[in-house]
Amino acid sequence: MIMPSKIVLLSTISLGILSSQSIALPLPGEGDVETCMASNPSFEIGPGLENNPIAGWTDEGNVGFGSSLVTHGQRSAWLFGPFNGNAGFSRFYDIVSSSPGWVHSYSIDVGHLGTDPLIGDARSLLIVSWLDGSGAEVGRQVVTLLTATDGTDEAFTRFGVLDPAPSGTARMRVELAFYQSAAQETGRVWLDNLRFRRSVPSVYQWSDFGGRRMDFAGYEWRVKSIYTGPGPNLFSASDDVASIENDGSMKLGISLGGTSWRCSEVTIEDALGYGTYRFKTRGRMDLLDRNVVFGLFLWEYPQCYSGNVNWWNPASEFDIEFSRWGNSDPNYETGQFVAQPYDWWGNISRFDIPRNETGELVTSEFTWYADRMECKAWVGHADSPTSETILHEWTYRGPHLPRPGQPRVHLNMWLLNGEAPTDGRDAYVWVDDFTFIPETPPVPPCPADLNGDNAVDGGDLGVLLGGWGTGGPTDVNADGTTDGGDLGVMLGAWGACPTGS
Numbered sequence: 216m217i218m219p220s221k222i223v224l225l226s227t228i229s230l231g232i233l234s235s236q237s238i239a240l241p242l243p244g245e246g247d248v249e250t251c252m253a254s255n256p257s258f259e260i261g262p263g264l265e266n267n268p269i270a271g272w273t274d275e276g277n278v279g280f281g282s283s284l285v286t287h288g289q290r291s292a293w294l295f296g297p298f299n300g301n302a303g304f305s306r307f308y309d310i311v312s313s314s315p316g317w318v319h320s321y322s323i324d325v326g327h328l329g330t331d332p333l334i335g336d337a338r339s340l341l342i343v344s345w346l347d348g349s350g351a352e353v354g355r356q357v358v359t360l361l362t363a364t365d366g367t368d369e370a371f372t373r374f375g376v377l378d379p380a381p382s383g384t385a386r387m388r389v390e391l392a393f394y395q396s397a398a399q400e401t402g403r404v405w406l407d408n409l410r411f412r413r414s415v416p417s418v419y420q421w422s423d424f425g426g427r428r429m430d431f432a433g434y435e436w437r438v439k440s441i442y443t444g445p446g447p448n449l450f451s452a453s454d455d456v457a458s459i460e461n462d463g464s465m466k467l468g469i470s471l472g473g474t475s476w477r478c479s480e481v482t483i484e485d486a487l488g489y490g491t492y493r494f495k496t497r498g499r500m501d502l503l504d505r506n507v508v509f510g511l512f513l514w515e516y517p518q519c520y521s522g523n524v525n526w527w528n529p530a531s532e533f534d535i536e537f538s539r540w541g542n543s544d545p546n547y548e549t550g551q552f553v554a555q556p557y558d559w560w561g562n563i564s565r566f567d568i569p570r571n572e573t574g575e576l577v578t579s580e581f582t583w584y585a586d587r588m589e590c591k592a593w594v595g596h597a598d599s600p601t602s603e604t605i606l607h608e609w610t611y612r613g614p615h616l617p618r619p620g621q622p623r624v625h626l627n628m629w630l631l632n633g634e635a636p637t638d639g640r641d642a643y644v645w646v647d648d649f650t651f652i653p654e655t656p657p658v659p660p661c662p663a664d665l666n667g668d669n670a671v672d673g674g675d676l677g678v679l680l681g682g683w684g685t686g687g688p689t690d691v692n693a694d695g696t697t698d699g700g701d702l703g704v705m706l707g708a709w710g711a712c713p714t715g716s
Contacts (some may be wrong), residue, residue, distance in 0.1 A: 216584075295393055295394035314384060315609070327405075337363060340358065345384040361373075408619070445508070466645050482623050507540055528556065577592060
């Protein structure tokens with residue numbers, strides 16, 4: 216696993232070789248199907264339809280997967296020249312929804328190896344073409360991602376903000392390309408961890424949450440108040456389903472109010488980033504009604520909810536869940552660790568807990584790394600398990616690992632398919648403590664260190680871009696909006712955090 220070591224804010228360029236007359240569009244393929252956001256942005260899943268090596272994208276020329284310069288997950292994408300005797304491109308692209316005035320930000324890790332570097336005029340490009348309803352191009356921006364002059368054997372994070380989509384835009388083509396001149400230059404470019412996000416109109420995640428907040432375990436939590444999924448269910452901000460008890464624990468529940476069953480969900484204000492998420496819970500999970508689900512999970516509000524993108528986990532969801540999922544067998548395993556989508560092979564690992572008072576106290580955790588998720592559950596509230604208390608261990612290295620950005624901790628209790636508990640009774644679970652241990656403990660002061668890893672780098676950039684146009688924790692300079700001012704502060708603080716007291 217190679218983390219990006221350098222970061223560059225890129226401006227767009229105009230090249231004669233990229234005039235609309237000189238680029239022949241690839242034949243129709245998987246990437247020609249318009250989606251509401253760029254698919255498979257970590258390039259983990261493939262092959263796709265029509266033998267495209269990268270699922271969700273259409274390719275042309277020499278395109279594939281590899282394991283070099285990987286910055287997220289297990290795989291990165293590569294491109295090298297088409298070697299057709301002329302100046303030309305190898306590339307892969309995706310068609311994404313857009314409208315006039317929309318603004319997108321981008322971030323991608325890119326590099327080349329000393330054993331096969333770019334030479335001469337060879338270069339890697341990001342090409343964004345805005346298209347009207349008939350598919351005709353109404354505008355284009357081109358960004359150079361990598362040239363022969365860039366250092367080798369390291370990944371660089373390239374990022375920036377595109378111009379507003381021009382008048383007449385109905386969609387856009389997002390293309391990652393390798394340009395090779397008539398000299399037929401050699402070299403291979405490696406690409407990983409694309410973040411291509413709409414910043415105008417911004418993604419506002421707090422519409423599901425009312426004004427109520429609770430302080431618990433050193434964090435501020437917002438309380439959900441809306442009829443929505445999962446379920447769907449009625450999520451209530453009432454303190455009889457979500458409250459802080461006199462002993463300092465958080466009580467979450469499902470309760471019948473009048474004729475409606477009310478569920479609970481809370482989330483931390485801040486996106487915490489890579490590290491260990493540890494939950495100490497209290498309650499008889501083995502006695503939960505078969506329609507009740509208790510979840511502790513990461514979730515990032517995506518910019519859209521179209522079903523045709525869910526196969527790559529756009530919400531970066533990873534769960535610890537306790538439920539019998541409607542199964543009437545009282546001995547059905549109650550616990551599970553799961554990456555979404557849960558029905559993808561290898562994305563779920565189930566475990567059971569003691570079916571007596573011994574299992575009332577359970578500690579469960581996952582440690583989120585750039586290339587894996589390490590999960591554990593054990594009986595009791597000790598900070599680490601013993602061979603006698605361990606219930607389950609699982610390491611996930613699959614293609615749906617949460618991506619860096621804005622995944623936040625959520626806790627909820629809800630009803631499967633919105634169906635009432637079969638026993639007709641209220642249900643409650645207590646969270647006695649939540650602990651987050653950053654992958655590297657932060658050293659304040661360092662306000663631009665948004666993910667708490669004691670450095671201002673590409674991970675923080677991803678968090679900042681994810682919050683572009685909004686307020687909250689990504690508003691580094693505290694002026695009410697995450698914008699170019701915050702980006703300037705971040706670039707000025709780039710590198711290791713100071714050793715302030």
